[in-house]
Amino acid sequence: MTVAALAEIADRVRGLFPCPVAVCAEGIGASEAELWPVEAEAMRAAVPRRRAEFAAGRAVARRAIAELGLPPVAIPMQPDRSPGWPAGVAGSITHTDVLALAAVARAEVIAAIGIDAEPDEPLPSGVAEMVCRPEERAWCATMPDPARAERLIFVAKEAAYKCQYPLSRAGLEFDALSIEAAADGALVARFTLPAGPFATGDRLSGRAARCGGLVIAAFALPHRP
Template identity: 50%
Template sequence: MSILAKAVGGLFPDGVGVAVMAIGAASDAWPDEAGAMANAVPHRRREFAAGRAAARAAMTAAGLMPAAIPMAADRAPVWPAGVVGSITHAADVALAVAAPQAVARGLGLDMEPDAPLPGDVLSEICDGDECAWIAGQVQPLRWARVIFVAKEAAFKCQYPASATIFGFDGMSVQVDTAHNALVARFTRAIPPFAKGDALQGRFALTGGQIVAGFCRPGARAVN
């Protein structure tokens, strides 16, 4: 297992499959998926194919049968019935996680280069409490990037339940640097989530990347 795959695996409970695929190393997208990329540039088609290949490998790692993962009208992956998952891309790799719904009701995965977040977008990403916490860190804009990645991952995790698109102000993230833990809390009601409801996650700084993962446990999740 690659260092990156091992790091991602550590973000999620047992029963969640993890896979990494180099962009350009995967075969073409499956026929039921390819239509979404009909007008895409070559790099985007390679990125998409790598993400879908990683997703199928993650399904296999979770003990599931691999299947096509089309793109919905809202551009979200359409996972097979009874399966949840998440896909992300950064640099030259695609990452994916997948699990049966008995293990997880939602999964969220995101990755960005481990680099400072541009200061001019900080106010768009963070609320007052987050900005105050960031200002107290040794590398404030690096930790701002962690919050950005965490919010992206948390959004993906909740989306299958809410089917609602909202901005960065819809959640506030707390970072526990001692335990690499994350809490994303809803700042307003986004049904079925109430204001104050929280998602639990974790993050890793590895191989020049920041990776964050969130999981909504299912009925038979194993820690």
Template identity: 45%
Template sequence: MIEEILPSGVVPAEAFDELPSDPAEPATLPFPEETAAVARAIPRRQREFATVRACARRALGALGLPPVPLLPGRRGAPRWPEGVVGSMTHCDGYRAAAVAPASHTLAIGIDAEPNGPLPDGVLAAVALPRERAQVRALGGTDPEVHWDRLLFSAKESVFKTWYPLTGRELDFDEADIALDPAAGTFTARLLVPGPVVAGRPLDVFTGRWLARDGLVVTAITLNRRGPGHPGPVLRP
């Protein structure tokens, strides 16, 4: 599913259920450091943590890299092997990871959410007035997509792209999201100074979205030759 909104050169792996540890597939075997990192978490969280990392190791294996522990850093952002950028996501019924060589790709942000309404009060807390008006308008055009949840997912993908580049927090009201229902894309205009790429500040992220099988998924890829966009990764 996630591969449909990622460009060539980015390697995804996904699972719609938990992946059991299988000695025949080393990618599925959790490392002791990972087990320790979630030792106090509830069993559901431990299973999610293990499965999304198994997905990530499968994706890394497609790049020719051996299995390694993937530990969370500050704000939970995964620490990837040197020379790799990536992103992970998990929600009920879905786990996914996407990776790419850092020589080709600057940053990746992916997010998946159940295609259902946000809990009461969440939209008001995370959306700007213009975004809330957009959600209301889009709800009248295609009620099968929960546009409030899609907006939230897009903001999560923006944060996951932003944070590794800056090491700084990005509040929900510091990115203004415009959803394009016809093209299946979105544009995020940063309302704070953006990361500097190739000597220039990057103040807009663009990405893709997909709603299907009870899920909404979003993805942003920034390539090494300028601002990110939903098209193919540009290689040097």
């Protein structure tokens, strides 16, 4: 993927958030040498492909943190496999086969971020039954390309899951969130079950976009003192 294409995707993701968020994108395989010791230890037994994805994700996360005016730091993998963000930073990382994306913000502005990206292609046969709730399947059936709409639901759920996780530490199943998608790209993720501080019926607001052959979803929770 070209530098221009990566910059276009980063710009598009940046525009999905309601307030300033630092977003960076990089091709997989470009940053193998940039793992910090604690990160390299987490990848010691990983296959080369996984190590390359991890390295690219950490590289773009550090670049995004630098855009906030903060010093570079290691971003270790926590026991639950989520990124260990430095104090005062909220962030999210996602990978596809070809690129890594990171979005970060100061925690005094945004309490939690979730992003996800997937190829803008139909969801494989049989996956929708595991991912989509009945109301989501009904909505997808009204779309011109139902299988691509199902992919959007999947990406939105992954992004919403990442957004809620730092606050709830709850490993949710797909049916614990119900996604509503609007024609203008607006997303709502509604909790169908309680999770940590979130009650049944609570909602997360986000947005989705299609760019560079990808479908991308982003959610953010504003900081509330």
